[in-house]
Amino acid sequence: NAGVTQTPKFQVLKTGQSMTLQCAQDMNHNSMYWYRQDPGMGLRLIYYSASEGTTDKGEVPNGYNVSRLNKREFSLRLESAAPSQTSVYFCASSGQSSYNEQFFGPGTRLTVL
Amino acid sequence: SQQGEEDPQALSIQEGENATMNCSYKTSINNLQWYRQNSGRGLVHLILIRSNEREKHSGRLRVTLDTSKKSSSLLITASRAADTASYFCASISGGYQKVTFGIGTKLQVIP
Numbered sequence A: 001n002a003g004v005t006q007t008p009k010f011q012v013l014k015t016g017q018s019m020t021l022q023c024a025q026d027m028n029h030n031s032m033y034w035y036r037q038d039p040g041m042g043l044r045l046i047y048y049s050a051s052e053g054t055t056d057k058g059e060v061p062n063g064y065n066v067s068r069l070n071k072r073e074f075s076l077r078l079e080s081a082a083p084s085q086t087s088v089y090f091c092a093s094s095g096q097s098s099y100n101e102q103f104f105g106p107g108t109r110l111t112v113l
Numbered sequence B: 001s002q003q004g005e006e007d008p009q010a011l012s013i014q015e016g017e018n019a020t021m022n023c024s025y026k027t028s029i030n031n032l033q034w035y036r037q038n039s040g041r042g043l044v045h046l047i048l049i050r051s052n053e054r055e056k057h058s059g060r061l062r063v064t065l066d067t068s069k070k071s072s073s074l075l076i077t078a079s080r081a082a083d084t085a086s087y088f089c090a091s092i093s094g095g096y097q098k099v100t101f102g103i104g105t106k107l108q109v110i111p
Helices: none
Strands: A004-007 A010-013 A019-025 A031-038 A042-049 A064-068 A074-078 A087-094 A108-112 B005-007 B010-014 B019-024 B031-037 B043-050 B055-058 B061-066 B071-076 B085-093 B098-101 B105-110
Touching: A004 A087, A010 A019, A019 A031, A019 A087, A019 A108, A031 A064, A031 A074, A042 A064, A042 A074, A042 B098, A074 A087, B005 B085, B010 B019, B019 B105, B031 B061, B031 B071, B043 B055, B043 B061, B043 B071, B071 B085
Parallel strands: A010 A108, B010 B105
Antiparallel strands: A004 A019, A019 A074, A031 A042, A031 A087, A064 A074, A087 A108, B005 B019, B019 B071, B031 B043, B031 B085, B055 B061, B061 B071, B085 B098, B085 B105
16 A cells, blocks of 8 residues: 655746646545645645545635546646745545545655746 | 644754643634654644544543633653654544644654
């Protein structure tokens, strides 16, 4: 069991470039999440998917799009990267439990120049 | 200000001492969870306390919850250098189980 995997681990973009962050989980979880983590800000929810085929905005969705490709995979796309999107991005998943315990991937460190 | 704010934001103690971290939240919760993050890694779930519980133990961890004050505390007893990490509380609320993370407490345990 790999748990939650994310690719890439590191990425440097120039302003205006686009890229997709990939996330996959092998725990048969229904719900998946994308967070960004910035110093002094904790984790902020960008988008989440409560189940396959559904996606919803979180606290900071502007500048991002997501795709829940299937039950395993949830991708995050930056269409036109901005320096304000420099951050560490975490994907997480949670299962059927009503307690919503989250399992996190190792993160992607993104720098936008 | 953010829901789920931890206090203190940084804590430095000697190995063997106890570490206490506090968390406040703003809305009614279903449960509250604590996570740990080692430097450069993802968060790992430590312990969960339900809204109708007041105290929970897991190994060297003790969590308390005071819903009247909308606060929780995490106590790590007999700390070890390996406990050095950031600790986050996460409040879970609403019918759709919204998760709100705090800004974290950075704990350093000095050997």
